[in-house]
Amino acid sequence: MKPSNIEDAVKLLKSGQVVAFPTETVYGLGAVAFDALAVARIFEIKGRPHFDPLIVHVANAKLAFDLCQSRPSAASRLADAFWPGPLTLVLPKHPSIPDIVTAGLPSVAVRVPSHPVAQLLLAAVGVPLAAPSANRFGRVSPTTAAHVYSDLGTDVPLILDGGSCNTGIESTIVSLLRERPQLLRPGSVSLEDIQAIVGEVDSNTNSTERPQSPGQMRSHYAPRTRLEPLRGAAPPGNLERVGLLSMGPTSTSGYTAIEVLSEAGDLREAACNLFAALRRLDERHLDRIVCEFAPPHGLGNAINDRLWRGCQR
Numbered sequence: 001m002k003p004s005n006i007e008d009a010v011k012l013l014k015s016g017q018v019v020a021f022p023t024e025t026v027y028g029l030g031a032v033a034f035d036a037l038a039v040a041r042i043f044e045i046k047g048r049p050h051f052d053p054l055i056v057h058v059a060n061a062k063l064a065f066d067l068c069q070s071r072p073s074a075a076s077r078l079a080d081a082f083w084p085g086p087l088t089l090v091l092p093k094h095p096s097i098p099d100i101v102t103a104g105l106p107s108v109a110v111r112v113p114s115h116p117v118a119q120l121l122l123a124a125v126g127v128p129l130a131a132p133s134a135n136r137f138g139r140v141s142p143t144t145a146a147h148v149y150s151d152l153g154t155d156v157p158l159i160l161d162g163g164s165c166n167t168g169i170e171s172t173i174v175s176l177l178r179e180r181p182q183l184l185r186p187g188s189v190s191l192e193d194i195q196a197i198v199g200e201v202d203s204n205t206n207s208t209e210r211p212q213s214p215g216q217m218r219s220h221y222a223p224r225t226r227l228e229p230l231r232g233a234a235p236p237g238n239l240e241r242v243g244l245l246s247m248g249p250t251s252t253s254g255y256t257a258i259e260v261l262s263e264a265g266d267l268r269e270a271a272c273n274l275f276a277a278l279r280r281l282d283e284r285h286l287d288r289i290v291c292e293f294a295p296p297h298g299l300g301n302a303i304n305d306r307l308w309r310g311c312q313r
Helices: 003-014 036-046 061-066 073-082 116-125 145-155 191-198 267-282 299-311
Strands: 019-022 027-032 055-057 087-092 107-111 172-175 182-185 227-229 242-246 257-260 288-291
Touching (some): 019 116, 027 116, 036 145, 061 107, 073 087, 267 299, 288 299
Parallel strands (some): 055 107, 087 172
Antiparallel strands (some): 019 027, 087 107, 172 182
8 A cells, every 4th residue: 555545545534535445344434533524424425324323443442442431341351352353342432422423322333443554544544433334325345445436436535445355244343331241243253252251242133223333224235136045045947047145165056147155165265255246246137146144153143144134125
């Protein structure tokens, strides 16, 4: 990444503009978190409903906790274990955070991304960035700069190209607003990983029309082509163009296009390839796409969460 690109990004952000940038999870569409008008531009570009809160990205744990009214011991332990990395913590917010960032909630979602370009940008701009995924709301998340441009085009004045995201699905979200931590969104930091640090964790990943965090809407991560689970789906009919999203090698025939997420059956590789594979199938102008779900444990739960929500049209 050229220093001039980071400098241009900082100038745009400080002038109230938005910038797309890579994280280890997906590409984000960022604005200065303290600038309510700039944050409103994120919602406008994405077509995102204002009741869906954003995640605030910062360069280190200290800056993250500066945005919060309190910090339970569990927050410090999770930060020590997983930051920088794909974990978001929900904590009571500091009054300096505009309500538009948190959808009027008294809490804020914060994380410290590990991607080197995100770290360079956050260090250079010197302020927190509110940033959801850099795509049209409810659609397949972007894992390359090309995906961002395909979705948002010239609505975004600058896209920092950091290559393909190496995690490929959004961060795990854990709420620390109650005595016992709550899992709000599964991700590559698994429930088992979190429990190893803080003990018992409640799960609240059910769909809701008044989300406590990003990724809780019933329909999300959806391609334009109808997506449906492989189990129970009708086989391809005569003259029907059907795509298959497979977790691993398959001998299935009759599909117009097949995307295999991991030839080795590796869940981390499958997660990394998930959104890009869905986009490639979506570009084939198929009649429908059927998807195989992952084994329901660890990272498989995060993959299945995205696929299930993508099927809810």
